Structure formats: C-alpha cells, structure tokens
C-alpha cells in the first residue's frame with residue numbers, strides 16, 4: 488500500500504482533468520499535484536481481504552453463521568480495522584479495510600492454498616475462495632438472515648463491500664422483492680438482488696442458461712436448444728458484487744454453479 492502511495496505522489500492533476508480539475512474527484516489547479524488529496528481522509532487506500540468464511544471454519548470448526556463462528560469472525564475483522572486505524576493515525580493516510588472482489592483470483596488463490604496445505608474439508612476443497620465476509624454460496628440461509636448477519640460485517644469493511652442475495656425469477660412476486668429491498672434499506676448499507684436474465688442467440692430462449700460438464704470442464708448450455716457456443720449466447724452473473732458478462736474461469740464458474748437461492 489505504501490508503494491502504491493509513493494507511486495501516486497507527485498502526479499499532476501493534468502493527467503486526468505475530468506477527475507482532478509473539473510470536479511469528478513476534486514478541483515485542483517492546472518499543474519498542481521494530487522498530493523494533498525492522498526492525506527487527511529480525502530481518499531482511501533485499501534487493505535483487501537477474502538475468505539473469512541474459510542478462515543473462521545479452519546480456526547474454530549464453526550460456520551460464520553453460528554454464534555461462536557460469528558464472534559470469531561467479528562474479532563478478526565476488528566483486529567484488521569485496529570491495524571488500519573493505527574497506520575492511519577501514524578501516517579495520516581486513510582488505510583481502509585476492503586472486501587476484495589477477487590474476481591478471477593478466487594481460482595488462483597484456491598489452487599495455491601491446495602498446493603501449500605492440501606485438501607482440507609470445508610477450507611480448501613473448492614476451486615474458489617469465498618469473497619470478503621460473505622456467507623458461503625452453498626450454505627442454506629434465507630435472504631433476511633443472510634443480510635442481517637452480513638450487515639454486522641459490512642460495518643467493519645469501511646473501504647468497500649457489497650452484500651447480495653440470489654433470487655429466482657421474481658416477476659410474479661413483486662411484494663417479496665419490495666420486502667427484501669425494504670429490509671436492505673433498514674438493515675444494511677449496500678446490497679443487491681441477483682437474478683438471471685440470459686439469452687440464447689440460436690433459439691431466442693430467455694431465462695437461465697445452465698452450467699454443465701463437458702469432458703471434465705464446466706461449460707454453458709442453453710436448456711432449450713442445447714447450444715454450447717459461448718459466442719452465441721449472453722450470460723450475465725454476479726462475479727463478486729458487480730454483474731459481469733464476459734464468462735469466468737473454472738473456479739469462478741464452479742462457484743456460480745454451486746450458488747443456492749435465498750428466496
């Protein structure tokens with residue numbers, strides 16, 4: 488983080504006038520450096536973390552959703568925040584804890600952990616690592632309990648975080664959608680509902696394009712015409728927090744396949 492900070496120091500506002508001179512981030516003069524914005528809480532510099540679920544399970548034998556696991560998880564998060572606060576007090580740079588999107592890195596980290604520590608059940612036995620403080624994608628939990636639990640962790644992720652619930656097609660149950668949005672408004676700073684709205688360009692199917700196995704590899708298939716040509720379909724899925732449309736590596740694809748619905 489210090490290397491990034493040093494790299495940014497001395498950057499003139501002229502490199503991106505819309506950001507630094509015309510008000511998107513600041514209104515600096517021409518030729519002025521951005522240095523003063525790197526201090527005093529104007530900007531943050533992020534300490535990323537992921538895999539709290541696996542960490543808690545390894546250390547306590549409990550799930551993050553269990554009382555003892557939750558207490559330990561909150562302690563870990565608090566400790567990380569204590570460090571960023573200490574560094575901030577010493578350097579006036581806003582070090583801040585951030586729930587890392589870990590988009591394709593989820594696969595790389597999982598494989599590296601397997602190589603180092605072998606397969607440990609519930610910890611390294613997947614080809615992906617759980618994002619940030621999230622409840623594991625395979626854990627059966629309803630939308631309201633998930634959001635209520637994750638709200639306590641989101642407070643300790645001030646550099647950035649997003650929570651989500653996976654939902655089926657909700658077009659025929661708008662009151663349920665509104666109930667979840669209301670719950671989000673009352674209980675958690677930042678969260679979303681994820682649904683599937685895929686499209687098969689071969690047969691015109693609209694709905695959920697499925698993940699199937701082909702020679703040991705996970706591929707996408709239209710449930711109607713069985714088209715498996717990725718260039719002839721549109722698939723949109725939450726990657727970490729945001730929605731992506733560019734397909735994913737095998738680790739992330741496995742994670743997507745194993746997601747349970749929360750409504």
Ligand SMILES: [Zn+2]
Pocket residue numbers: 687688689690691692709710711712713714
């Ligand atoms: Zn099709």
